[in-house]
Amino acid sequence: MTPRRNTPPAHHEVDAAFVPRRSPGIEWAELDGQAVLYDGSANAMHVLNATATLVWACLDDRTSVGELAADLSEAFQADGATVREDVMATVRRFAADGLLAGFESPDEARAGDDTPASGPDAPTPASEPGAPTPRVLAPPPDG
Amino acid sequence: MFEGDIGTRYATRRLRALGHRFVVEADDPELGRYLDDVLCGLADDEPSVTELERYELTSEERSEVLRHTLRWEGHHLVTTAHASIAVDRLLWHLNRQTVARSQQHLLIHAAGVVRHGRGVVLPAAQEAGKTTLAAGLVRHGFGYLSDETVAIDARSGAALAYAKPLSIDPGSWAVLADLRPALARPLQELQREQWQVPADAIRAGSVVDRAPIRYVIAPRYVAGARTALSPLPRAQAVRVLAEQAFNFRGFPAGLQLLATVAGRADCYQLTVGSLTHACELVDQLVTDAADPEEPRAGGERS
Numbered sequence: 001m002t003p004r005r006n007t008p009p010a011h012h013e014v015d016a017a018f019v020p021r022r023s024p025g026i027e028w029a030e031l032d033g034q035a036v037l038y039d040g041s042a043n044a045m046h047v048l049n050a051t052a053t054l055v056w057a058c059l060d061d062r063t064s065v066g067e068l069a070a071d072l073s074e075a076f077q078a079d080g081a082t083v084r085e086d087v088m089a090t091v092r093r094f095a096a097d098g099l100l101a102g103f104e105s106p107d108e109a110r111a112g113d114d115t116p117a118s119g120p121d122a123p124t125p126a127s128e129p130g131a132p133t134p135r136v137l138a139p140p141p142d143g
Numbered sequence: 144m145f146e147g148d149i150g151t152r153y154a155t156r157r158l159r160a161l162g163h164r165f166v167v168e169a170d171d172p173e174l175g176r177y178l179d180d181v182l183c184g185l186a187d188d189e190p191s192v193t194e195l196e197r198y199e200l201t202s203e204e205r206s207e208v209l210r211h212t213l214r215w216e217g218h219h220l221v222t223t224a225h226a227s228i229a230v231d232r233l234l235w236h237l238n239r240q241t242v243a244r245s246q247q248h249l250l251i252h253a254a255g256v257v258r259h260g261r262g263v264v265l266p267a268a269q270e271a272g273k274t275t276l277a278a279g280l281v282r283h284g285f286g287y288l289s290d291e292t293v294a295i296d297a298r299s300g301a302a303l304a305y306a307k308p309l310s311i312d313p314g315s316w317a318v319l320a321d322l323r324p325a326l327a328r329p330l331q332e333l334q335r336e337q338w339q340v341p342a343d344a345i346r347a348g349s350v351v352d353r354a355p356i357r358y359v360i361a362p363r364y365v366a367g368a369r370t371a372l373s374p375l376p377r378a379q380a381v382r383v384l385a386e387q388a389f390n391f392r393g394f395p396a397g398l399q400l401l402a403t404v405a406g407r408a409d410c411y412q413l414t415v416g417s418l419t420h421a422c423e424l425v426d427q428l429v430t431d432a433a434d435p436e437e438p439r440a441g442g443e444r445s
Contacts, residue, residue, distance in 0.1 A: 031378045031381065031406055032378065034377070034379075036382060036398070036402065038398045040393075045381075047379055047381075
């Protein structure tokens, strides 16, 4: 069995032994099987698809990526390798978006590093990020 | 506090825009009466409150040119040769103060209307057609909450009114031609760039104080497009509402509040190509749901 690892690696190095923990700054709610997450530190909103919602809801600070994939594979009687690949990609995406403890949000990462948060080999997006822009009323009329 | 003519000055009735209570005084009685009329949807029926902020609009001839000066609580806001600019600035400042004074509510950049006691919130960015749609819906028989900002009460999740006059841009004058304000000649300059139309002038008694939110409909005007309502997943509706909120960041349990609101509502996107058709679609949606005999449909309507 692969030893469990709690120390966050770089998001693209997340492997089966990694134990993902939700970032404490994330508020979330689930509506009709879709999770919506708000990252207050980055002022970013994420709406997860059904698969990502399932993975997000299962994060319990104890279960590794590999164990979670095995559990889901058994629960849904789905192909183990495929589920493992999907869960891995989803967790990596969570990490890249700064939704997991120990990972910076893309904005924070950009502030200290010129490397793009996602590259050409980034996993299929599990979430659709969007920033609730602090709104300022239009400038005053002329005069 | 006096209302109406005070010597040569005119004071509007007491006005309330959510948490912003104020009165406007003008030394031009005609201008004062105009403001009293267009702001009538904000009439404050709680006379016990004495703390009112005061706007002053004064006109003075300098070097044979009439200059209009707007002050708020004694602070100079603008001096201009055009009364329309002073009035526009007053309404702009009023919007800002309303947002600043109402932070206990989650404030959404949205229009809001009511039908059969069911609130409809229409969140959208600038230029998406919120005001035009709200004007069309009020004309169609809906009650009016706002064309600019809907406040969500944090305890009940209900929509609270900010019943400012509907500010109708020239691009919508043709489809709302019957709403053109009939102003006497000296005041016609005031509607050169925008019509300010109180909801009561569209349909008497249309202003509603508050309503439970039963629909979240994100409108988007697309010239020439087929008018259609299509379902919007509730999680996406939460995002739309958050993106259009003035004070989402830092609002206590803001996400949970929006999730509660969206969870109780049916949520749609509305592409508006025809105002008349859009109003009929929204009316049909709300009226069908209010009628227990009619089955509810969750699919696209066009």
